[in-house]
Amino acid sequence: MYCRNCGDQLAENKPEVCAKCGTKRGMGTGFCPNCGIPVTKGNVYCGSCGAVLNTAAVNKQKSRMAAGFMGIFFGCFGIHNFYLGYKGKAIVQLLATVLGILLSCKGFMTFWVPMAMGIWGIAEGILLLGGRTRVDGEGNLLRE
Ligand SMILES: [Zn+2]
Ligand SMILES: [Zn+2]
Known part of the structure; x- marks a missing residue:
């Protein structure tokens, strides 16, 4: 798990809040929570690992x-x-x-x-x- 605001790895024992920037887990749009690389704001999926970045947008997707x-x-x-x-x-x-x-x-x-x-x-x-x-x-x- 990575901070979505600053891209720092979240601590194993205290992953709810980023120790570096204080952002709550899952908040922010700048980084992929799965692999930690910077992502473009508004992207639905991470371009590197394919992780879902925007669950609401995925649920809205039509078949x-x-x-x-x-x-x-x-x-x-x-x-x-x-x-x-x-x-x-x-x-x-x-x-x-x-x-x-x-x-x-x-x-x-x-x-x-x-x-x-x-x-x-x-x-x-x-x-x-x-x-x-x-x-x-x-x-x-x-x-x-
Ligand atoms: Zn952070
Ligand atoms: Zn990723």
């Missing part, structure tokens, strides 16, 4: 696999994009599909629109499952 399957099965409704927070794309897909179905019920030749949205969703699902899409709508990395 790439789940989003991929949503895209493949319900992509025409934009479900995967709602889930990932790509709101604009999601609304376009949902509205185009609903309008396409409604208009084709009224006799318009719009049956291809929901199909096109479905293909779009499947393509995005494949990109997600294949790991080509790695971030959500807010730029957060997706969970593997």
